[in-house]
Structure formats: structure tokens, C-alpha cells
Amino acid sequence: MKRKSKEHSDDSRLENLVSRYFKKAEETGVESSGHFDGQGVFQCIKNNIAAKRRRVILFSVAAAAAVLVLLLGSIALWQQHTAQPQYVAMLEKTTGAGNIAQVQLADGSTIWLNAGSTVRYPAAFATGKREIFLEGEAFFEVSKDAKRPFLVHTGNIITHVLGTSFNVATWPQNKQVSVTVLTGKVSVGNHQLTPRQQATCSQDGKTVAFYENIDPGEITGWKEHKIIYNNKSLLQVAASLERWYGITIRLHAPVADCIVSADFTGEPVANVMTVLARLVNGKVERKNGSYHITGEGCSN
Numbered sequence: 361m362k363r364k365s366k367e368h369s370d371d372s373r374l375e376n377l378v379s380r381y382f383k384k385a386e387e388t389g390v391e392s393s394g395h396f397d398g399q400g401v402f403q404c405i406k407n408n409i410a411a412k413r414r415r416v417i418l419f420s421v422a423a424a425a426a427v428l429v430l431l432l433g434s435i436a437l438w439q440q441h442t443a444q445p446q447y448v449a450m451l452e453k454t455t456g457a458g459n460i461a462q463v464q465l466a467d468g469s470t471i472w473l474n475a476g477s478t479v480r481y482p483a484a485f486a487t488g489k490r491e492i493f494l495e496g497e498a499f500f501e502v503s504k505d506a507k508r509p510f511l512v513h514t515g516n517i518i519t520h521v522l523g524t525s526f527n528v529a530t531w532p533q534n535k536q537v538s539v540t541v542l543t544g545k546v547s548v549g550n551h552q553l554t555p556r557q558q559a560t561c562s563q564d565g566k567t568v569a570f571y572e573n574i575d576p577g578e579i580t581g582w583k584e585h586k587i588i589y590n591n592k593s594l595l596q597v598a599a600s601l602e603r604w605y606g607i608t609i610r611l612h613a614p615v616a617d618c619i620v621s622a623d624f625t626g627e628p629v630a631n632v633m634t635v636l637a638r639l640v641n642g643k644v645e646r647k648n649g650s651y652h653i654t655g656e657g658c659s660n
Contacts, residue, residue, distance in 0.1 A: 450480055452479070453473060453481075454477070455476060455496075460583065469502045474498060476602075477495060477498060479494050479496075480493040485508065488508060489509050490505070491511045491513065492513070493514075494528055499525070502521050502522075502525070505522065510522065514528060516565050517561050518548075518549070519548055520546070520547040524542075524543050526542060526544075527542070535563055536560055537561045538559070540558040540576075540579045541554060542555060556572065556576065557574065558571040559571075586623075588622075591620075592619065597620055597636070605629045617657070620636070620640065622639065633646075636653065637653050640655050641656055643655065
């Protein structure tokens, strides 16, 4: 406020000095500079220029500060949006024929991996969600964490849980994903499962079948190295036995569609093949390292 008053005073003084000079010149009829206060005019002009220069400097400093703040903010925002996400190492576990593995995750969850299966998982889970990728079959005991849902990816199917125990099986030859719940709740796509319920989905997720009153022991018996089948097609049984024993089984029509029930826990592979052939009214023969089962088929 004082600076504005000083500038106004200098402007008024300059105006008075100039007016007085021209008035005197008009009265005398000559343009004489004898009575002209040149020093005063010069000082007024100098003061005026200095004041304006101060305003320009102050404005320039303020503008520069504003630009600097804006620039720093823009850089920080750009770095935030372009910063690379923190790299998290992915680990992988694969089981061979007849082998079962147990995997402990960073969040305290546990995975039991069936024979002939592969699971990929991060060394540490990021905020927001916990994701793992499964090929084959696994049983999960998931630690509860409401802020980080647990997601199991099996092809195009995603199983979504918060904290529960369940079994997931996906085999290429079956072309489907089977999810069975033992405790808690599990979401498969838009469908929710509760204990002893099972959902079987095509790998593209287009078709879903539901089953209830599932026997948990039948589904998870493999964890205790049990080989139990109840009302399974010979095709399904053969695929499971191939993974467990590390063998190749060839089924010749029409036996592949036969439905069988059997308990092969602890049995050597030769005995298993003999019993399996009898169950379908057929015979087994070993050729070139593979087991061939032939027969007339079943009435079921």
C-alpha cells in the first residue's frame, strides 16, 4: 500500500513540473528552459522507472515460482504414472509321476500339488489380490484376507476365494475344470459354491454343471496317496493312472465309456491293469511300453 502511494506521488510531481514549464513558456511566448526544473523531472522519471522495475521483478519472481511449482508437480505426476511396477519373482513347482508336493505361500496359505501338475505363484503377494496359476490338480487351504482375494487361474476359468479349502482339477484330456469346496465359500465365474458342492466347467467357461453331496474323501484322497474311483469312466481312470504311475494306457473301443469303481491304493501297476481289464470284461496287453486294454465293452 505504501509502495503504491509513493509511485502515485512521483507521478503527480512529474505532472506538476511539466505543466508549470509549459505554462511559463506560454506566458512568455518563448520555449525557454531557464525555469524548467530538469533535475526534478529527471528524479521523478528515475523514481517512476525504479518502481515499475520493482513491480516487474516481483511479478517475474512470483511467476517463476508458480511455474517451478507447476513443473515439479507435473514431473511428480508423470513419474507416478510412468513408474515401472515393482518386479515380483514368479516361482514354479512341478510334480512328476506318483509324486505329491506341498507348497507354502507367502501369505500362510498352503497348496498340495497332485502328480503331474504345475503351479506358478509369486514369491510375495502384492496389495490388492493374490494370484496363482494351475495346470493339473491341487488342493488349497487359503488364509483369510478380506482385502486380498485369492484367485486361481486355470485356463479361462478363475476361482475366487477369500479364505477356505477347496480342490481344483484341470486336465487337458478332460477339457474341463472341476472345483470342489470343502470349507467356506468359493466363486467360480458368477456361481458360488458351498461345502460339498462341485462345479464342472468347460475350459472356455461356456457350460457349467453342478453337483452336491460330494464325498470329500473321494476328491482329496490323493493327498494321502489314495487311489480311489467311484463311478468314473474308464477314460478318466486311465488318465489318472497315467499321471500316478507314469505310464501310457491305450483304450480300444468300446471299453473307454465303461463306468468303474475301484480302490487301487498301494497296488503295483501290473495288478491295477489286470483288475481294470476284468472290470470292463476285457483283457490287457503290454506293447512297446504301453498298456492296451481291449474288450467287448460294458452294459452300463
